[in-house]
Amino acid sequence: MKILAFTDPHGNEQIIREVIKLAKLKKPDLIICPGDLTIFEKNLSEILEKLNKIKIPLLVIPGNHEEAGDMKKICDKFENIIYLHRGIFEINDYVFFGYGGDGFSSENKEFEKVAKSVEKRIKGKKVVLITHQPPYGNKLDNLEYFDHVGNKSYRKFIEKNKPMLALSGHLHENFGAMDKIGKTIIINPGPLGKLIKI
Template structure:
């Protein structure tokens, strides 16, 4: 890559597994690291700090958000580090912005940070309203969009968020990095939006987001 070219590394569903960052090639040379949610499993004391440290010692520029398995202390910690992405918009390069929405719609497991579809829709709309003008948009969302190859359980049932899908259909972000459904690692599209679910971090999946002269591309990778 030229000096004008940069890339970000994105993954999620860490669940307190600390190995993936050390295995990603050239993570230390990336402009930064994006974590889409589920840093912990119900956020026991000290867990988010260990996950943070596992990334920070390789690349200190981190943007992250809580998933459904994270409690509010995870968001509080990320805010204290200036790294929270949930309900926020950041500019990664000139004209290229990223917006983040964590949590998930209800699951059968009663996890700590579940919200209704209506709340998800409100969060997406409110965050997007702060995006302003942009040339390219990345959406980092913990819950995968409904009725794609990225929200299927092993029995073939689609369990993703309809609100996330509607948002993508309406606003057509260029790149979407999702997660939550561990067994549905892969890539799909809704209109012009390319959507990625790298799966659980312990499975070795991640996304490399390439930025070059106001162009944007992404590639699903596997350790």
């Protein structure tokens, strides 16, 4: 399966055009955005309408610039946009689990509750975790003057459930960063996108 992942374009029209161009050229099976499509939801409907026209499923979660309920209402209007916050999406042998929002906490008890309810449904499957904030303790969450600022709840989930891939964004300083937690590949694809084969 081929995935085009991009994050944190913050409503930049040129970046959205580049992502659309890349999607048309590379023809991925899925497009994934781990949040912050916009700056506080400005032009969210218009951006999603453009991405919907590609006719490739787009899995999206809110970042810290989108309100979950508002984003869901807008996503539900589009055939090819799949709102993944607090949910899963299954295709072939793969399960995608998304949890968005936040970005600034060291732990997330609400995520832990949702993850617990999802764990039985994903056991033994090829799992991709999609969060806005990166997991704790790796190249994706390491900031020069603050050390690690990722989320420990996401890391615990990765260590316990061993997804094959974890995608996140949020930290602009680490766009393009890749690392591993155990055997799980973790990537911040950045706004211009990264093609990933799983």
